[in-house]
Each structure stands twice: as structure tokens, then as C-alpha cells.
Amino acid sequence: MPTSPIDLHAPYDDRVRTALANPHLKTALSRSTIRLSTARVNALSAVEGQRLRNQTRQMKEDVLRRLPELLEQFEANVIANGGQVHWARDAAEANRIILDIARQANVQKVVKAKSMATEEIHLNDALEAAGITPIETDLGEYIIQLAGEPPSHIVAPVVHKRLEDIAQLFQEKLDMPPTFDPEAMCSIARVKLRQEFLTAEMGVSGCNFGIAETGTVCIVTNEGNGRMTSTLPKVYVALMGIEKLVPTVEDAFLQFQALTRSSTGQQCSVYLSMTSGPRKVGDADGPSEFHVVLLDNGRSEMLARGYGEALLCIRCGACLNVCPVYREIGGHAYGSTYSGPIGAVISPLLPAPVTDSHKLPYASSLCGACRDACPVKIDLPRLLLDLRADAVEEGHTSWFDKQSMQGFLWAMQDRRRYEAAGKLGSFATQLLAALSGGTIKTLPPPLSGWTRSRNFPTLAKQSFREQWAARLDAKTARP
Ligand code: SF4
Known part of the structure; x- marks a missing residue:
């Protein structure tokens, strides 16, 4: 069975899902990207x-x-x-x-x-x-x-x-x-x-x-x-x-x-x-x-918008070969001519952007492997973060993301709120774990995106600060 082609005009999430569902694609990508990146390191x-x-x-x-x-x-x-x-x-x-x-x-x-x-x-x-x-x-x-x-x-x-x-x-x-x-x-x-x-x-x-x-x-x-x-x-x-x-x-x-x-x-x-x-x-x-x-x-325009660093690219493809996201989904899932980390940077900046191009900067774990491999040392993770900030400013954020970030900001601005949020999170996850036999395996949407491929961790009963204070107390109490 040949590798199934991906509809380049489909929404980004669908393109990624199609790519991930294709086991032959994974085999082909692993063979080539590992061979190319090993050869680069040796050379x-x-x-x-x-x-x-x-x-x-x-x-x-x-x-x-x-x-x-x-x-x-x-x-x-x-x-x-x-x-x-x-x-x-x-x-x-x-x-x-x-x-x-x-x-x-x-x-x-x-x-x-x-x-x-x-x-x-x-x-x-x-x-x-x-x-x-x-x-x-x-x-x-x-x-x-x-x-x-x-x-x-x-x-x-x-x-x-x-x-x-x-x-x-x-x-x-x-x-x-x-x-x-x-x-x-x-x-x-x-x-x-x-x-x-x-x-x-x-x-x-x-x-x-x-x-x-x-x-x-x-x-x-x-x-x-x-x-x-x-x-x-x-x-x-x-x-x-x-x-x-x-x-x-x-x-x-x-x-x-x-x-x-x-x-x-x-x-x-x-x-x-x-x-x-x-x-x-x-x-x-x-x-x-x-x-x-x-x-x-x-x-x-890229130069004028502050993305001139992307123009240093010599199109060697090294960043693609080391990228954990590219290695899983391949180039077609990006939907654009250029794929991988450099594609995620330049595709949204080109005049005829592809479907959902604002989502491409999120196709990265920001692990920095691309920056380390790049022969011109382009700081790709930083450029991706800048593009994410642009996407937010342009209004490309879901209602859930916006509300959660505002809630996070509100909690982080005050110590008592931060500690209370930690307690609430700990209580809720401990309760959910207890109700589901010890492990949180499913969550309702939109958090189901997380539990579709892995379990959700329970937050510790005691925060780090509480554990640290307890440890200091124990030390001081020691004769
Ligand atoms: S590794 Fe650097 S030079 Fe090579 S394609 Fe990626 S961004 Fe361009």
C-alpha cells in the first residue's frame, strides 16, 4: 500500500491526524531523517x-x-x-x-x-x-x-x-x-x-x-x-x-x-x-x-517585520531531520512548500499563506534541536515564539486558550491566589484519580486532547513550598 497523500488544503489538525495515522510514513521518515542527521554530525x-x-x-x-x-x-x-x-x-x-x-x-x-x-x-x-x-x-x-x-x-x-x-x-x-x-x-x-x-x-x-x-x-x-x-x-x-x-x-x-x-x-x-x-x-x-x-x-517584508534572521537560511534541511515533530508528521502535514522548523517560520510570512498557517509555529516542542543543527545558527525557537505572539495579537486564539491564559495570569499575580489554585488543582486531580481507579485516563473536551494519547498526571498533595518548609522544620527539629 503506498503512503497515503495528505489533503494540503484540509485544516491543519486533520492534516496532522492523517499523517499520524499512517504507519508507513513513520517508517519512511525514521529511515531517512536518522540517516541524514547522523551523516551531518559525522561530517x-x-x-x-x-x-x-x-x-x-x-x-x-x-x-x-x-x-x-x-x-x-x-x-x-x-x-x-x-x-x-x-x-x-x-x-x-x-x-x-x-x-x-x-x-x-x-x-x-x-x-x-x-x-x-x-x-x-x-x-x-x-x-x-x-x-x-x-x-x-x-x-x-x-x-x-x-x-x-x-x-x-x-x-x-x-x-x-x-x-x-x-x-x-x-x-x-x-x-x-x-x-x-x-x-x-x-x-x-x-x-x-x-x-x-x-x-x-x-x-x-x-x-x-x-x-x-x-x-x-x-x-x-x-x-x-x-x-x-x-x-x-x-x-x-x-x-x-x-x-x-x-x-x-x-x-x-x-x-x-x-x-x-x-x-x-x-x-x-x-x-x-x-x-x-x-x-x-x-x-x-x-x-x-x-x-x-x-x-x-x-x-x-520579512526583513521589515523583524524576521530577517529567517533569510539567513541556506535550505540545508538539517532542522527538519532533527525535529521531533517533523519526524512524526513529515512535510505534507505542514501544507506549505517549506516544512519543518524553518517552514513553520517562513510559511506564515509568505504572501500566499496556506490553510491554518498561523498554527504552524505551534508545530514545535521548542526543544532547540533545530537551532543546534542549523549551520547558520538561526534561533528558530525564538522566531517560532515571536510568531506565536503575532498569532495571538492577530486574534488566532481559541476562547478556551484565551480564558485559561487570563486565569493563569490572574492566579500568578498574587501569591495567595497562586497557592489556592495549586490546592484546588491538587484536590481536583486527586479526586478524579480516586474516582478512576488511581489514574486519570480520560478528561472532557478540550482537555481530552491530552488524554487521547497519555494519562493526565495528578498534582502532588503538598506543594513544593510546603514540602520544602516541612523538610527545613524537620532539619531544625533534629537534635
Ligand atoms: S537548518 Fe538552518 S539553514 Fe538548514 S534549512 Fe533549517 S533553518 Fe535553514
Whole structure:
């Protein structure tokens, strides 16, 4: 049975419930996230991991401070190299620009390298609506395109599927003979994709980083599909978030190290493709047109609202792999392009928020594992708390939550009230436990949310203060 897809437009609570009810999803997530996070720890301990993180953070902070200046420098250098630069305020404008480029070049088919930015603007939908066929060429993206699903992880889009699910999909969609041999499955995909590369008129990729001092677009891949996307078709378009800049070539290699070690635990990826302009006279390959689309889509607003730290993200996916919530529910339950801790931060800030996006900041235990794993040391728990505060200010609180917090505040403002509340809680829970045979196993709604998966604890008969005072009294009374 394949992993059941989650309705991305369903209410958040339903998405989570569906994810939790799927045992295959749990198996697939555990296998991949544990493997990736172990590889990251090993790769970072093989070098001075803390130093690498500090240097990468400093460099990215510098980029944010000088963003307008670096963007202009990058644009000037892309143009000097013979490329074209387009500025897109939002997803609609980015899609319009890419469609115009495609129409002018009479494009029927687009091959795509893995790109979260194109997922963010829903480029495939826009291309299909215009009669242009998009083909995902990263193996993971190709699999989910066949399955009709969005990616469920920033780096490993098919992390939610088991080998068995993929084998079944290939049998259905690619007429693959029954096999669970990953090599045989890869070979089938390779043959299909090779044909697509040779017949597509346009290649589209994201951009892992753009080098301001040279106007170079860099894409990091392991399958070589990025290089074929950027060199084989006659037109190449790179869609780049405005924050994806690095000032110098040296900085690019610093970020490259941080990215590969944190995302897949590799010392370096198999391919790093660097494109500086279209094919020049004497070049063996390369596109005749090279376009860079610089995408804002809410990023300037994030900076203005005090969430600029989220723009330091290099999209390595490490925070997803260590997050206890992501490990249970996977990416689709978030309902947005970006999932995990960083997704819970940026999804509510993007211009077209998903259903219940205000609930995403609560998809965290605030344990801090994401902050510890992040190669740019983004304080994700703090950003999540800030977003929770915003959600409350915007009125996204239930009547019960509001009343309980007001009651809590009222009790905490006066010692006698606080102590009386403790006594009442202790009495009520002791009584309930006594009536239910010693353990509180069920509570009425909304507290039933707690007892659905665990027992409710009884409060101690004596408060900590009373126990402490009794202990001191006993000590003083001792001869
Ligand atoms: S927030 Fe940090 S750990 Fe998460 S994807 Fe971004 S860079 Fe990686």
C-alpha cells in the first residue's frame, strides 16, 4: 500500500491526524531523517564544525546588511557576462516573466532541476496552464511528479516514501518490471529523463547561491541533472530568492561546505555547477540565452517585520531531520512548500499563506534541536515564539486558550491566589484519580486532547513550598 497523500488544503489538525495515522510514513521518515542527521554530525565533527557555522553565519549576516548593494553588483555582473536579469515582486510576476521567456523562445517542454523557489511560486502549474510541459529531472522530484505530490522535504523531496512505494509507482507509471533493486529503478528513470533533456528547449533551476562579484549562479546537485538542465537546452532560467547571494567566490565555497555537510553529510556534493552567462564563442556547450529571475515574494517584508534572521537560511534541511515533530508528521502535514522548523517560520510570512498557517509555529516542542543543527545558527525557537505572539495579537486564539491564559495570569499575580489554585488543582486531580481507579485516563473536551494519547498526571498533595518548609522544620527539629 503506498503512503497515503495528505489533503494540503484540509485544516491543519486533520492534516496532522492523517499523517499520524499512517504507519508507513513513520517508517519512511525514521529511515531517512536518522540517516541524514547522523551523516551531518559525522561530517561536521570531521572539521571544525563550530568554526564553519560561525563563519557562515557572519558571511550571511553581512549579505543581509548589504543586500541592496550586493544585488546591484550581482545584476551588473550577470549583464556584463551576457545574461539578463528580471526582478519579480511576487509569485505571479515571477511566473509571468518565465512564461514570457518561454513563449518568446517557442518552448514546448521545460526540464527542471530541483528548486524549492519554483515550488514556492507553483511554476509547474503555471507552465501546464500555458500548454508547456514541465519535467522534473532530480530523481526525487521526478518520483513525486509521477505521484502527483509536492515535495515533503527541502533536500529530500521523496523522504515520505519507502522503496516499496516507489517500486509500485514505477510499475504503474513507467511499466517497470517488478523489482526492488534501486539500481534497476534508477536506470529506468535515467533512460526516460535522458530523452527529455535532449528534446527540451528550456531548462529551469533554482539557485543555491549567486556570487555577487562574478554574477555566477551556482547549483549544488548529486545527480548531474542540474548541469544538464543548465547546459543542454537553448534557454536557461535560474530562479533565485533575493537572499541567496554570497559576496565573493571564497564565500561561495564557505557556504558550499556548510551546505553539503549539513544537508547530506557529504564533504562536497558530486556536482557544483557554476554558470556565468550564456555560451560564448568557442564554448563546447551552454545555453544561448541565460536569464536570472530575482524573486522577492515576501522576503523584503520579512526583513521589515523583524524576521530577517529567517533569510539567513541556506535550505540545508538539517532542522527538519532533527525535529521531533517533523519526524512524526513529515512535510505534507505542514501544507506549505517549506516544512519543518524553518517552514513553520517562513510559511506564515509568505504572501500566499496556506490553510491554518498561523498554527504552524505551534508545530514545535521548542526543544532547540533545530537551532543546534542549523549551520547558520538561526534561533528558530525564538522566531517560532515571536510568531506565536503575532498569532495571538492577530486574534488566532481559541476562547478556551484565551480564558485559561487570563486565569493563569490572574492566579500568578498574587501569591495567595497562586497557592489556592495549586490546592484546588491538587484536590481536583486527586479526586478524579480516586474516582478512576488511581489514574486519570480520560478528561472532557478540550482537555481530552491530552488524554487521547497519555494519562493526565495528578498534582502532588503538598506543594513544593510546603514540602520544602516541612523538610527545613524537620532539619531544625533534629537534635
Ligand atoms: S533553518 Fe538552518 S537548518 Fe533549517 S534549512 Fe535553514 S539553514 Fe538548514
